[in-house]
Each structure stands twice: as structure tokens, then as C-alpha cells.
Amino acid sequence: MANDPSRESKSIGRNIFAENQADFFKNKSEKKSQDNTSKKSDTSPKSIGRNIFSEVPNAQVPPARPADIGEDLKIIEKTSKDTSSNKSASVSASSKKSRVNALHLTKDNVVFAQTEYDGINYRLTNLQVIPIEPPQITEDNVFKDKKDPEQLIKEQQIDAIDKVFVRAGVAKNDPLIVTSLNGTNVIVKQLYVQNTPVENIEKELPSIVKSPFDVMSRYEYILLNSDGMNHDILAAVSDGSTFFSVQGMLTLTGVECKILDIDKMAIVNLYNESVRPPKGTVSCVIDIGMDFSHIMIIPSGSEELYIRNIDFTYNTFKKTLQRNRDISPAETEEMIRDRNFYDYITSAFEQETTENLNQHFSVKKYVRMHLLRELQKTFQYYAQQNQNKIPSKIYITGKALEMNKFAQFINKNTDIPCENLDIAGFFRGDSSVLDYAKEKESVAYVAIGLALRYE
Amino acid sequence: MYKFNFLSKINQEKYEAKKRDNFIKLLFLCFSSAMILLLGLLYLFGLSVNTDNKIAKENRQEINDKIKKLRSEDFFDNKLSQNIYNSMMKRKKISDVFSAFESSMDSTVIISDFLYDLDYMEVTFISRSSNVKSQLMSWIVAFKDNVEERMIQMGICEKNNLKLAKGPDIKKQFSDFTYWVFVLDLEFPKKNSNLSRGKK
Numbered sequence: 001m002a003n004d005p006s007r008e009s010k011s012i013g014r015n016i017f018a019e020n021q022a023d024f025f026k027n028k029s030e031k032k033s034q035d036n037t038s039k040k041s042d043t044s045p046k047s048i049g050r051n052i053f054s055e056v057p058n059a060q061v062p063p064a065r066p067a068d069i070g071e072d073l074k075i076i077e078k079t080s081k082d083t084s085s086n087k088s089a090s091v092s093a094s095s096k097k098s099r100v101n102a103l104h105l106t107k108d109n110v111v112f113a114q115t116e117y118d119g120i121n122y123r124l125t126n127l128q129v130i131p132i133e134p135p136q137i138t139e140d141n142v143f144k145d146k147k148d149p150e151q152l153i154k155e156q157q158i159d160a161i162d163k164v165f166v167r168a169g170v171a172k173n174d175p176l177i178v179t180s181l182n183g184t185n186v187i188v189k190q191l192y193v194q195n196t197p198v199e200n201i202e203k204e205l206p207s208i209v210k211s212p213f214d215v216m217s218r219y220e221y222i223l224l225n226s227d228g229m230n231h232d233i234l235a236a237v238s239d240g241s242t243f244f245s246v247q248g249m250l251t252l253t254g255v256e257c258k259i260l261d262i263d264k265m266a267i268v269n270l271y272n273e274s275v276r277p278p279k280g281t282v283s284c285v286i287d288i289g290m291d292f293s294h295i296m297i298i299p300s301g302s303e304e305l306y307i308r309n310i311d312f313t314y315n316t317f318k319k320t321l322q323r324n325r326d327i328s329p330a331e332t333e334e335m336i337r338d339r340n341f342y343d344y345i346t347s348a349f350e351q352e353t354t355e356n357l358n359q360h361f362s363v364k365k366y367v368r369m370h371l372l373r374e375l376q377k378t379f380q381y382y383a384q385q386n387q388n389k390i391p392s393k394i395y396i397t398g399k400a401l402e403m404n405k406f407a408q409f410i411n412k413n414t415d416i417p418c419e420n421l422d423i424a425g426f427f428r429g430d431s432s433v434l435d436y437a438k439e440k441e442s443v444a445y446v447a448i449g450l451a452l453r454y455e
Numbered sequence: 456m457y458k459f460n461f462l463s464k465i466n467q468e469k470y471e472a473k474k475r476d477n478f479i480k481l482l483f484l485c486f487s488s489a490m491i492l493l494l495g496l497l498y499l500f501g502l503s504v505n506t507d508n509k510i511a512k513e514n515r516q517e518i519n520d521k522i523k524k525l526r527s528e529d530f531f532d533n534k535l536s537q538n539i540y541n542s543m544m545k546r547k548k549i550s551d552v553f554s555a556f557e558s559s560m561d562s563t564v565i566i567s568d569f570l571y572d573l574d575y576m577e578v579t580f581i582s583r584s585s586n587v588k589s590q591l592m593s594w595i596v597a598f599k600d601n602v603e604e605r606m607i608q609m610g611i612c613e614k615n616n617l618k619l620a621k622g623p624d625i626k627k628q629f630s631d632f633t634y635w636v637f638v639l640d641l642e643f644p645k646k647n648s649n650l651s652r653g654k655k
Contacts, residue, residue: 220459260461
């Protein structure tokens with residue numbers, strides 16, 4: 001049934017978001033069959049819908065792990081125990097090791113990750129996640145607490161940074177501390193620069209990449225390919241305020257950070273290290289963050305690396321759903337975590353009446369406009385720019401890992417195999433650290449990506 | 456692996472600044488060390504100067520002794536050298552004596568005669584003065600004292616060695632064309648006589 005072409009065109013996932021093609025009213029047998037299909041696809045690697053973009057490789061969708069955000073820290077210290085049996089690697093590891101400490105700061109978490117690179121493999125030696133929990137506004141304290149919430153978050157971030165460094169036993173002036181510029185005000189774009197000597201690229205970067213931000217914009221670039229005068233570069237522009245706020249925070253906490261990367265690039269590096277894609281493949285990573293989300297198209301060949309910011313974020317989606325269903329934030333989180341994303345976004349439109357459909361329209365519209373349409377636009381743009389190449393596989397990461405059956409939902413709507421990005425499986429090291437990384441994968445992934453920076 | 460670093464320029468600037476500071480520190484240290492070394496050398500040199508001074512004093516004494524020995528023993532072995540030395544010393548003394556007289560003489564006095572010996576000297580003066588006799592005597596005494604003082608300064612004579620051997624003849628009649636003769640004599644002191652030193 002999954003391979004039946006006549007069914008493929010009626011794929012619920014695709015039809016429900018397709019323009020003027022919503023088949024809301026179906027008989028029960030069809031609904032059942034669709035439910036069965038969706039259930040099967042939970043465990044089956046095969047896609048139900050027709051893959052309009054590329055061949056469907058086998059994709060295993062691991063069940064999303066419910067992450068307990070409110071849970072207090074579990075301190076995982078570095079151990080000397082090595083779970084790997086690769087002796088040759090161990091020998092080389094003893095001869096040459098490089099340790100990287102990564103710090104990822106968000107409004108919701110401060111995450112510290114430490115990796116060691118022995119020249120062949122990475123070991124995850126330390127991971128700490130400290131949630132930032134600003135006091136909830138209640139009727140009692142709404143008039144009493146006059147403190148700016150932003151200031152409260154900042155204070156908690158400073159405390160959390162101090163804690164992670166103390167717990168990790170890492171000096172704040174360690175030469176290899178990496179942190180990142182986060183958010184939408186950081187643009188990454190691949191460019192082709194002609195007739196320019198390498199030493200002049202930096203000088204001419206502001207004229208090559210017009211910054212949409214203020215005059216204090218910061219520019220950086222990586223040389224991808226060069227023949228002397230013509231270069232393929234990956235340019236990055238950051239808003240001055242974003243840059244200086246991170247720097248200010250580091251100064252406040254006394255962290256002598258010498259490397260400031262970009263969160264998106266950390267995710268790209270994490271993908272490359274985790275998946276190790278074969279040459280010539282193009283993949284897509286959908287990163288759903290609390291406040292920032294991105295679609296990243298990552299080639300492993302000569303194609304362009306393309307990153308697009310989208311408005312579909314976990315927080316906004318949660319608020320929209322909460323408002324629509326008129327439930328508490330905790331209930332909304334539980335719903336996102338436990339209920340089938342596909343089910344509560346899509347099935348409602350199939351099972352409910354027109355009145356209910358109208359009632360649920362805002363959520364549907366939000367997902368459709370800010371996620372699916374953006375995804376479609378991104379693929380179309382990328383195909384135009386890169387000889388009709390589109391991603392052959394989609395990986396999801398970030399808070400999307402906490403959305404039950406989100407990968408399945410994407411798979412249904414794009415006909416491209418989709419799975420969770422494994423952020424801990426490729427590491428060697430203590431299983432307790434790796435288990436903790438797996439548990440905190442929805443918040444720790446950027447820090448882990450930042451720590452994949454062997455020097 | 457895509458590795459951006461937005462702090463690379465700042466790190467580079469910091470590195471450059473650190474390098475510059477280190478260079479300045481190094482320069483300062485080098486300069487300070489050189490100065491300290493120089494001061495040390497100067498101090499040591501100062502110490503060595505003192506030492507040399509002592510040596511020099513000893514050397515001078517030694518040289519003096521040698522010169523004395525040379526003059527007393529070897530130098531005058533040659534008669535010609537002795538004669539030359541004596542005549543030179545004599546010439547020096549005569550010129551000194553004359554200079555002592557000339558500095559005290561005025562236009563009314565001339566030297567009439569000059570007798571000179573190794574131990575004794577006698578000088579005859581002629582004065583053509585229109586002063587009264589008592590004034591003339593006073594002037595002659597003052598002249599003698601002046602010359603004596605001068606000679607004492609020159610180390611030619613001792614106190615009261617210069618004597619008025621013959622005063623003007625006060626019995627002579629005073630007229631515009633009268634010449635008054637007086638004589639001063641001096642016995643050279645033994646110790647100032649270079650000639651006596653040269654004698655064996």
C-alpha cells in the first residue's frame with residue numbers, strides 16, 4: 001500500500017497543505033488506512049508519499065526522546081574509561097590530543113561541551129546543561145518584581161556560566177574556548193569573488209556582501225576554493241549588537257574566549273561529523289530552535305551551502321497551539337511531546353467538522369506558511385541555483401526532536417526521507433556522557449557542534 | 456569543517472599589541488641591562504683609577520729617586536754636561552736677579568756696575584735724583600727692601616741678605632747734574648745655590 005501510486009497522490013501529509021486540495025472529508029476506512037499508514041511509517045523506513053525530488057534511501061526514524069527540560073543538571077565528569085575497542089585509534093589518541101571547550105548561550109539554557117580529538121575520533125568528555133528559568137509571573141509577584149526580565153535572564157546566564165566552568169574544572173582563560181553568535185542577525189552566504197588577491201578579500205568583503213545591519217556589522221569569511229585570483233568563499237555578516245552582546249557577556253563573566261563561531265555552522269559541522277555524507281550528496285537540516293529556526297542545505301560536493309532563517313520556532317508554535325487549544329503551557333508542551341505531530345496538525349482537519357477546521361485553522365496556517373512553504377521555497381531556490389539539485393535527505397534537530405513524529409510529518413509533506421540528526425552516536429567515550437548527550441540532544445546540539453573544532 | 460572566528464581580527468590585534476609590548480619590554484630590559492653594565496664598568500674603572508693613582512705615586516717617587524741618583528751619580532760624570540748645566544743655571548740666576556732689580560727700578564736709576572760670583576753679587580747703581588738727601592736715602596732703602604722682597608719670592612736670597620754696601624755720598628753738594636752712587640751686595644744663600652748642588 002505504501003508503494004501504491006494512486007495512494008501516493010492522496011497522501012494526507014501532502015494534500016492537507018497543498019493549495020486547494022485539502023481532502024477533509026474521508027470515510028473511516030480511508031482514515032484508518034491513513035492512520036495505519038502513518039503508524040507503519042513510524043517504524044518503516046519507506047516513505048508513503050511519492051518522492052518528487054529524489055530517490056528514497058532507507059531511513060530509520062528513531063523515536064523522539066522526551067526531554068525533561070525542567071530536570072536539574074546531571075553532572076557528567078570526564079572519565080578515563082574508553083568504550084571503544086579500536087586499539088590503533090587508542091594508540092594514536094595517546095600521542096596527539098586536542099581538547100575543545102564549547103559554550104553555547106541562549107535565553108533558555110547555558111550548555112557546556114568538551115571534546116577531545118585524537119586525530120581520528122572525537123570523544124565527548126564533558127557535557128553540562130544548565131537551564132535558565134526566569135521567575136514565572138504570577139498575580140502575587142507581577143507588581144512586586146520590578147526587575148527587567150531580560151536583566152534577570154542575563155544574571156542567571158552569568159551564574160550558569162560560572163557554574164559550568166567550575167563543574168567542568170576548566171579555567172576561564174583556557175586557550176580553546178569556543179562560543180557562538182546566535183540568532184537571525186547573522187547571515188552566512190556562499191559567494192564567488194573574482195579578480196581579487198586573497199589578501200584583499202577581507203578588505204573588500206563589506207563591498208562584496210552588503211550588510212543589512214548597522215555600520216558596526218562584523219564580517220568574516222572562509223576560503224573554500226581558490227585559483228589565486230578567483231575564490232569561492234563562505235562569507236558571514238553579523239549584526240554589531242549581536243556581536244557586542246556576546247562579547248559583553250563574555251567580558252562580564254571573565255571568560256577569555258578566543259573563538260567566536262556561528263551556531264548555524266556548528267550545526268553544519270555536527271551534521272558532517274555525525275552523518276559523514278558520501279561525496280556528491282546534498283542534504284537538508286531543519287533546525288527548530290526556541291526562538292530561531294533555520295533550514296540548511298548542506299552539500300558534500302561543489303554545490304552551494306545555503307542557510308535560510310525561518311519564522312517557525314518552538315516558542316511561537318507553542319503559543320499558537322496553546323492559544324488555539326486554550327490550554328496551559330505545560331499541557332501544550334506535553335501535547336507537542338506526546339501527541340503525534342502529524343495527527344494533531346493534520347487529522348483534525350480530516351476528522352473534525354468544518355467548524356472545527358475553522359477553529360484549528362490558525363495552527364494549520366502557521367505550520368503551512370512558516371514551515372512547509374519556507375521549505376518548499378528553499379528547495380525551489382536551491383534547485384534553481386544549483387542545477388536542479390535538491391536534498392536527498394532531511395535531518396531534523398533542535399526542539400524538533402521533542403516534537404513527536406515531526407520527522408514523519410516532514411517526510412509526508414516533502415516526500416524526502418527525514419530522520420533525527422544523531423548528535424551523540426558518532427562519539428567515543430564514556431557511555432554516561434553519551435547517554436546524557438542523547439537525553440539533552442534538543443538543547444545540547446549546538447554546543448556539541450561548536451566543540452567539533454579540532455585545532 | 457567550517458570554522459569561523461569572529462574574534463580572529465581582535466585576537467590578531469591583541470597578538471600584535473602583545474608582541475609590540477614584549478618588544479618594548481625587551482628593548483627596555485636591554486637598555487637597562489646595558490646601563491647597569493655600563494655603571495658597573497664605570498664603578499670598576501673608578502676603583503682601578505684609585506689603584507693606578509697609588510701606583511703612579513709610587514712610580515713618581517721611584518722616578519724622582521732615579522733622577523736624583525742620576526744627577527748625583529751618573530749625569531755629571533761628563534764634564535761638558537756639568538759645564539752646560541752650570542752655565543744654564545747661572546744664566547737663569549743672573550736673569551732672575553736682573554728681573555728683580557728692573558721691576559723695582561724707575562727712570563732715575565741705572566745700573567752702573569755688576570759684579571757676579573757664584574756666591575756673591577755686587578751691583579752699583581747711579582741715581583740722578585733731584586730729591587733732597589733725606590728723601591734720596593729713604594728711596595734707596597725702600598728700593599733695597601723691594602728688591603730683597605722680590606728676590607726672596609724668587610728664592611734667590613734670604614731675609615736681610617741683601618745689604619746696602621755703600622750709600623750715596625751725602626757730603627757732596629746738591630746740584631742738577633749730581634749723580635748719586637750706591638751699592639747693593641748679596642751673598643747667595645747656600646741652599647738656593649744650584650751651583651753648589653752641582654759641585655761634587
